[in-house]
Amino acid sequence: MKNLDDKDGPDQPDKRFETIIGLETHVELSTQTKMFCGCRLSFGEKPNSNTCPVCLGHPGSLPVVNKKAVEYAMKIALALNCRINKRTIFHRKNYFYPDMSKNYQISQHDLPIGIGGYVEINMGSHTRRIGITRVHMEEDAGKLVHSGATGRISGADYSIGDFNRAGTPLIEIVTEPEIKSPLEAKQYMITLRNILLYLGVSDCNMEEGSLRCDANVSVRLKDSDRLGTRTEIKNLNSFKFIQKALEYEASRHISLINSGKKVIKQTRHYDDKTQSTKVLRSKEEAHDYRYFPDPDLVPIDIDDCWIKKIKDSIPELPNQKEKRYKDKFGLSDYDSSLLSGDFEISDYFEKTLETYNANPKGICNWLMGDFSAFLNKDQISIKESRIKPEHLARLVRLIDEGKISSNTAKSVFKEMYAKGSDPDDIIKEKGLEQISDKGELEAIVEEAVKNNPDAVSQYKAGKVKAIGFIVGQVMQKTKGKANPALVNEIIIKKIS
Amino acid sequence: MKLTCMKAHELHELIKKKEIKIEDIAGAYIDRIEEADKVINAFITFKPEEIVKNAKRIDRYISEGGEIRHFTGIPIAVKDNICIKDVRTTCASKILSDYYSIYDATVIKKLNEHNFLFLGKANMDEFAMGSSNENSAFGPVRNPWNTERVSGGSSGGPAASVASFEAACSLGSDTGGSIRQPASLCGVIGFKPTYGRVSRYGLASFAASLDQIGPFTRDMTDCINLYNAISGHDEFDSTSIDMKNKKDYGFKAVENLKGMKAGVPKELMIRDIDSEVKASILNTIKILERNGASVEETTLPSLEYALSAYHIIAPSEASSNLAKFDGIRYGLRDKDAQGLREMYRKTRSAGFGPEVKRSIMIGTYFLSSGHYDAYYEKAQKVRTLIINDFKKAFSKYDILVGPSSPTTAFRFGERMDDPLSMYLSDICTIPVNLAGIPAISIPCGLSDEQLPIGFQIMADALREDNIFKAACVLEGEINWKITPKI
Ligand SMILES: [Zn+2]
Numbered sequence: 001m002k003n004l005d006d007k008d009g010p011d012q013p014d015k016r017f018e019t020i021i022g023l024e025t026h027v028e029l030s031t032q033t034k035m036f037c038g039c040r041l042s043f044g045e046k047p048n049s050n051t052c053p054v055c056l057g058h059p060g061s062l063p064v065v066n067k068k069a070v071e072y073a074m075k076i077a078l079a080l081n082c083r084i085n086k087r088t089i090f091h092r093k094n095y096f097y098p099d100m101s102k103n104y105q106i107s108q109h110d111l112p113i114g115i116g117g118y119v120e121i122n123m124g125s126h127t128r129r130i131g132i133t134r135v136h137m138e139e140d141a142g143k144l145v146h147s148g149a150t151g152r153i154s155g156a157d158y159s160i161g162d163f164n165r166a167g168t169p170l171i172e173i174v175t176e177p178e179i180k181s182p183l184e185a186k187q188y189m190i191t192l193r194n195i196l197l198y199l200g201v202s203d204c205n206m207e208e209g210s211l212r213c214d215a216n217v218s219v220r221l222k223d224s225d226r227l228g229t230r231t232e233i234k235n236l237n238s239f240k241f242i243q244k245a246l247e248y249e250a251s252r253h254i255s256l257i258n259s260g261k262k263v264i265k266q267t268r269h270y271d272d273k274t275q276s277t278k279v280l281r282s283k284e285e286a287h288d289y290r291y292f293p294d295p296d297l298v299p300i301d302i303d304d305c306w307i308k309k310i311k312d313s314i315p316e317l318p319n320q321k322e323k324r325y326k327d328k329f330g331l332s333d334y335d336s337s338l339l340s341g342d343f344e345i346s347d348y349f350e351k352t353l354e355t356y357n358a359n360p361k362g363i364c365n366w367l368m369g370d371f372s373a374f375l376n377k378d379q380i381s382i383k384e385s386r387i388k389p390e391h392l393a394r395l396v397r398l399i400d401e402g403k404i405s406s407n408t409a410k411s412v413f414k415e416m417y418a419k420g421s422d423p424d425d426i427i428k429e430k431g432l433e434q435i436s437d438k439g440e441l442e443a444i445v446e447e448a449v450k451n452n453p454d455a456v457s458q459y460k461a462g463k464v465k466a467i468g469f470i471v472g473q474v475m476q477k478t479k480g481k482a483n484p485a486l487v488n489e490i491i492i493k494k495i496s
Numbered sequence: 497m498k499l500t501c502m503k504a505h506e507l508h509e510l511i512k513k514k515e516i517k518i519e520d521i522a523g524a525y526i527d528r529i530e531e532a533d534k535v536i537n538a539f540i541t542f543k544p545e546e547i548v549k550n551a552k553r554i555d556r557y558i559s560e561g562g563e564i565r566h567f568t569g570i571p572i573a574v575k576d577n578i579c580i581k582d583v584r585t586t587c588a589s590k591i592l593s594d595y596y597s598i599y600d601a602t603v604i605k606k607l608n609e610h611n612f613l614f615l616g617k618a619n620m621d622e623f624a625m626g627s628s629n630e631n632s633a634f635g636p637v638r639n640p641w642n643t644e645r646v647s648g649g650s651s652g653g654p655a656a657s658v659a660s661f662e663a664a665c666s667l668g669s670d671t672g673g674s675i676r677q678p679a680s681l682c683g684v685i686g687f688k689p690t691y692g693r694v695s696r697y698g699l700a701s702f703a704a705s706l707d708q709i710g711p712f713t714r715d716m717t718d719c720i721n722l723y724n725a726i727s728g729h730d731e732f733d734s735t736s737i738d739m740k741n742k743k744d745y746g747f748k749a750v751e752n753l754k755g756m757k758a759g760v761p762k763e764l765m766i767r768d769i770d771s772e773v774k775a776s777i778l779n780t781i782k783i784l785e786r787n788g789a790s791v792e793e794t795t796l797p798s799l800e801y802a803l804s805a806y807h808i809i810a811p812s813e814a815s816s817n818l819a820k821f822d823g824i825r826y827g828l829r830d831k832d833a834q835g836l837r838e839m840y841r842k843t844r845s846a847g848f849g850p851e852v853k854r855s856i857m858i859g860t861y862f863l864s865s866g867h868y869d870a871y872y873e874k875a876q877k878v879r880t881l882i883i884n885d886f887k888k889a890f891s892k893y894d895i896l897v898g899p900s901s902p903t904t905a906f907r908f909g910e911r912m913d914d915p916l917s918m919y920l921s922d923i924c925t926i927p928v929n930l931a932g933i934p935a936i937s938i939p940c941g942l943s944d945e946q947l948p949i950g951f952q953i954m955a956d957a958l959r960e961d962n963i964f965k966a967a968c969v970l971e972g973e974i975n976w977k978i979t980p981k982i
Contacts, residue, residue: 053599057820059587059700060579060601064734094816094863096840103819153836161824290863292872295705295813298734 014258017219019250020227021185022177025192026170027202028140028210029072034167035139036063036106043208047162055167057101062296065090069137069169070113070300072201074310076171077114077135079195079317084307088113089299090137094290098159099142101166109291112136113302119175120319121191122337123184130188131176142166171201177216177227182246186239189213190341194318197343212237215246218263219253228253229263233270233277245270249277321346329360335368348382348389356393363396370410374417386420395423402483408432436483438490441474444482445490448473456495467491499524500661501979504570504718507664511558511569518558518569518613522551525571525615529662535643538657540576540634541584541617547571554611566721567610573663575654576617577624578709579698580604583614587700588632589622591821591828591847601698602733603667603709603726610725615663619653622849623818624671624702626650627921629678630912631851639682640980641947645905648678648921650702651712655682658712659980665713665722669699671706672806673900673925676937680900680950683939683980685713685967689723690957691932692737695730703813704735706806706929716968719936720747723960737958745961753969754788756962757893763799764898764924764952776941776949777899783973784897784966794896796889798881802927805882807919808862808875809930814852815859821847854915879930886931890956895966899924900937900950924952934960938967940974 034041037054053061077084091109114135121128142163146156153159173192179185193204193211204211218230233249236242248270253263268277316324318340325336339346345367352363367382371392375382395413398404404412404427415426427433435441448470449456458466467488474487499507499521510516526544533539554569562568574580577587579597581604586592600608621631629637629652637652639645640660647656651668655678658666668675670688679686687710694709701707711722730736760781765774785791823829823843830842848856862871889896902923911918928935933954940951951970955962 056825058579058598058826059585059592059595059820060577060597060696060698061599062697062733062735064732092816094819096819096822098822098824098836101820101825103822104816288865290816290860290865290868292812292816292863292868295703296701296735 014251014254016221017250017254017257018222019181019246020177020218020220020230021179021182021246022216022230023173023175023179023185023188023213024216025173025189025211025213027076027173027196027204029069029169029171030200030202030210031066031068031072031169033066033068035066035069035137035169036167039167041168042164043205043210045164047160048164050164051166055101056163057103063106063294065297065300066169071310072169072199073113073135073137073171074302074307075199075201075314076173076196077117078307078311079199079314080114080117080119080132080135080173082114082117082132082135084114084302085111086303087111087299087301088137090294090297091291092294093138095287097141098153099144099161099163099166101142101163105138105141106294106297107138108136119188119191119195121184121187122341123187128180128184130184131178133174133176134172135174136172138170138172140165140168140170177218177230182243182250185215185246186243189239189242191318194341194343198315198317198321200315206237206239209237213242215242215249217246217249217253219250219257228257229265231263231265231277232267234267234280236270241270241272244275245277248275252277318343318346325360329364331361331364335361335364338368339364344382351389352393352396354393355390356397359396359400362400363392366392366396366413370413371417385417387416388420391416391420391422398423398427402434402436402485403427404432404434405480405484407480408434432481434483435478435481436486438486441482441486442490444474444477445470445487445494448477449491449494459495498661500528500664502664503715504567504664504713505715505721507570508564508566508568512564514558518551518554519548521569521571522547522613525662525664529615532640532660532662536638536640536647536656536660536662537635538619538637538647538653538660538662539573539616540586540588540619540632540653543616547613547615551613554613557611562611565610565725567607567612567725569611569613571613571615571664572607573615573618573654573657573666574604575620575651575666575668577620577669577700577702578603578667579700580614580617584617585700586617586634587623588620588634589821589847589849589852590633591843593633593828595827597698599698602695602730604698606726606728615657618651618657618663618666618668620668621650621652621674622852623700623814624650624669624674624707625814625851625855627673627677627918628906628908628911629653629656630908631849633849636908639905639947641683642905642945644907645947646681646908648681648901648905650674650678651686652678652682654712655679655684655686658682658684658714661979665711665718667709667722667726668712669702670708670710670925670929671702672810672929673922675710675712676900676925676928676935676950676952677922679712679937680939680952681905681948683942683948683950685711685716685719685936685938686900686950687711687713687719687723687936687963688928688934689727689960690737690934691929692733692735693727693934693958693960694723695728695733695736697730697732697736701813701817703810704817705813706810708929716938716964716971719967720964742958745959747961747964749968750965751969752788753784753966756789756895756966758784758789758791758966759794759889759893759896760791760898761796761799761889761896762793763796768920768923769899769902770904770943772943773899773901773903773949776943777897777951780940780951780970780974781897783970787969787973789966791897794889794893796882796885796896796927798878798885799927801878802882802930803919803923805875805878806922806926806930807858808871809879811855811859812862812872812875813859815856815863818848818852818856823847882927883931886927886933886954886956890959894955894959894962896954897966898952900952901925904943904945904947904949928954931957933957934963936963936967938970938974940970
């Protein structure tokens, strides 16, 4: 988990300028079927295996709206505090591209499903509210694979099209241009992804492109009220890239302005290898999309009853969860915020609680402490870890019941993390169970007392700390497995 | 009587009584098509051996006790913009001249449930754009009444095939009159149902908000039967009407038209109507009155703008609908082009005919930013006015009547170089498409030159029953038995 401190990155290289960012985020919905046809949605199948006349754009085929996708879109819009348009319609966005089967994309234009919402993001020292302009539905295009060195369509010997992705329901979430730094942009994306995961509407897999964003960047002198010329960076698909690309782009703008040059309105692409942006196309040749209402699709009328039904289906969202963690489990602000701020970790946390709910704080400590450290080291997510929630629950319970010491627990956890095994098995196999048998301990204590008369007499002389030495001897003898509290108790009884 | 001269329902009676084999019907029609189509050119795709194969299959089906429905074994031609799986669907365009459909249109699925006898793909104006069937990459369709004359468009093939006895009935599509106008010019019945009553799934779009599939027949019984066979809600077409929440008006044949109120919109009667056509329409109106209907002149002022609105909306939608024909996934492709843009340009330049190109260019202009408000949006407003005019009229009248076409069939080439005069051919039919209401064209007389004249009956949305009542009574009275020479 990342530290949310404001001073995390070199945001504003030149403090006289401020950066203005607007983000357009595309979310692929995880519905069973496509947006306008019955084809199955799944990633990584044989090219063109999930296609039909509709998503291939064959003559005569007609789109029919996937109701589930509309409901997911409503869910997102409502979770982002948007107003739902009671009548929403689809437009055609006309442009030619070989991965678009109809050469127009069915999208929403002036009556999108959701308008005017906001997202609250936690910047560590403060909270920021980022305005959401609109949430709209559209369909994804197919994919092209280009032969040739550049991997781009220009200069390729040939290109092959895969239309499995064509018609995948997409939601576009557009922010107001009011994100003030690359770090805020990254935090917005983290927060948004978290909300989407909570809603269960998308797998938000950035590598597979199911969550990606385009960023509009401009800079201006802080006292100016005019927006500077903006550039658009396309297809940012990792939190790291979003921040890096925006930092690069903002400083590029600033140095252009500082050297008396002009920022040109254009679309750019972030290259991870060079850590810089390159021009994709100039906005001058911008498209006239010739939007018009799609005559193949009738308007969707959404009544209050439907809105209520969707509203009721929205699960607890991160901010509500954070509150619950504080109120119900007594977790600190910091813990609650970090836990709820990551859907996978909070989901794991709750699954752990299903098995053992007597010590949420203890479980939280493991998640925030060793567990996170291990995951960070290996760069994997908690979902990919081998430790099952019920095993973590068992580990905490064993500590709470005094079956193992917390020191032992650390080594057990290490083993669990490496092998995914049950803590009970590890303890049994390695004989790590704490000795809490009074009879067994008494014999060992007796011997330790006998062998260390000096410590005994020091204790009797009022030097209470001397008892620690005897405890240490018992521990050494038992390889740390003796229950320290019990050992203490027996020693005191024996020598006083 | 010759098999090819029989109506579908007459054939049906024979088939039901097992007095005839489908193979014999097929044979008769194949002979007729091979003879007549040398001149008429009503078919783009005609495969006799496939027809015989299918006929034998249907015979087997019948002999095995299969249910005999209205169109079991009935020979039907299908306009070439309606998809049939594994059959070439060219839309009469070079760009699709080698394109085979990968699925069945809903209307075909429905007719397949009847085990209909598919005769072939009927010729048309390219992508259904035209009023004379001269814009086909597969040559023009000649009018069976006078082969020097056009058959009308864009469903010239389906209309001519029925008129010349090359098919018992056929399916066409009507965007601005493309069923009713050729029906009128060829002397057959052509019916455009309420928008949404017949699924458009599988109909290659010209202008999606106006297109409607409908039947061509030689009598009203066949028309009603075929309409019943192909209509109904379709979950694959979201503009298809689901009758669950609406009243479906069942049709009942009537003896006379007592109590029926008919209006004659003067906007359809004044301008550019041939005097002979006008006389025949007025005469038919008298027949309506004789049979008990009350008829009066009425006015639908906004019809004046219908032609303009149509010629903005239709090409706008077409420019977008036809974008998919780009040489990427199917159809024609210029293989020598260097680069993507050149491939698009060369493929589409070579693939589309002049009328289609004109439509795409005009439509692209109307939709482009800066023009959208002035044209497309304004046209949609006019459309609303037209819908309201019709609504008002149908609050007073059960039907509206007038000519289907202002003239009889004109000569080849006569209007080809003058798009505006060509566009006037559809002036009587276009308002109906803009309003989405049903309308029929039935033959009502012959001109001095022995060319058919068509009478148009319109009704409110979903009131097909009123049209059928009036048309059936008229059919009995007009006693239409004159047939073309060919
Ligand atoms: Zn599909």
